[in-house]
Amino acid sequence: SQKIEQNSEALNIQEGKTATLTCNYTNYSPAYLQWYRQDPGRGPVFLLLIRENEKEKRKERLKVTFDTTLKQSLFHITASQPADSATYLCALDPSRGNNRLAFGKGNQVVVIP
Amino acid sequence: DGGITQSPKYLFRKEGQNVTLSCEQNLNHDAMYWYRQDPGQGLRLIYYSQIVNDFQKGDIAEGYSVSREKKESFPLTVTSAQKNPTAFYLCASSSQTRQGYEQYFGPGTRLTVT
Numbered sequence: 001s002q003k004i005e006q007n008s009e010a011l012n013i014q015e016g017k018t019a020t021l022t023c024n025y026t027n028y029s030p031a032y033l034q035w036y037r038q039d040p041g042r043g044p045v046f047l048l049l050i051r052e053n054e055k056e057k058r059k060e061r062l063k064v065t066f067d068t069t070l071k072q073s074l075f076h077i078t079a080s081q082p083a084d085s086a087t088y089l090c091a092l093d094p095s096r097g098n099n100r101l102a103f104g105k106g107n108q109v110v111v112i113p
Numbered sequence: 114d115g116g117i118t119q120s121p122k123y124l125f126r127k128e129g130q131n132v133t134l135s136c137e138q139n140l141n142h143d144a145m146y147w148y149r150q151d152p153g154q155g156l157r158l159i160y161y162s163q164i165v166n167d168f169q170k171g172d173i174a175e176g177y178s179v180s181r182e183k184k185e186s187f188p189l190t191v192t193s194a195q196k197n198p199t200a201f202y203l204c205a206s207s208s209q210t211r212q213g214y215e216q217y218f219g220p221g222t223r224l225t226v227t
Contacts, residue, residue, distance in 0.1 A: 043220055100158065
């Protein structure tokens with residue numbers, strides 16, 4: 001069956017350290033993968049998109065990698081701050097050719113001052 | 114000030130009643146989506162529309178209906194046939210002109226059915 005797996009346990013991390021989240025997928029061949037941030041009771045906000053022919057993408061303190069052989073994406077927040085505390089969702093295109101997305105369940109990050 | 118609006122933020126209904134959730138966007142996006150989110154769960158796609166007057170079922174369409182009469186509007190009706198309607202409902206839109214672009218989400222409507 002098709003799966004998008006993110007760690008269900010919250011990641012507690014000290015301020016200033018790098019937080020690393022993992023997104024693994026099974027039985028998909030996505031053309032791209034996206035990461036979103038969601039705060040409690042609010043809609044997700046887009047952060048980064050990485051395509052299958054890209055190994056790495058950066059935006060300010062965020063970095064995403066995409067390994068189509070391992071079927072995995074890593075999401076890094078460097079120099080983490082308490083304001084980075086949120087749930088981070090990965091999403092991919094389950095059907096190449098349109099803009100439909102399938103989402104993982106999300107991974108909560110708690111940055112401790 | 115462009116974006117997506119959903120109303121109301123909280124909605125309470127009695128079991129057996131149909132209820133319609135509003136979603137409006139002024140981003141001039143062709144594609145619009147409805148998701149449902151339950152506690153500890155990811156977003157699950159209910160319906161999506163890539164163009165006016167056309168829409169497709171997502172992964173969990175049973176008990177829901179939609180319409181897309183205008184580009185800006187994509188209302189979702191939760192019918193009495195939906196067995197577990199209590200959830201957080203999110204509407205989103207995206208540009209259809211290029212593949213793989215981000216979805217913009219509204220603030221969500223939390224529906225409680227008792």
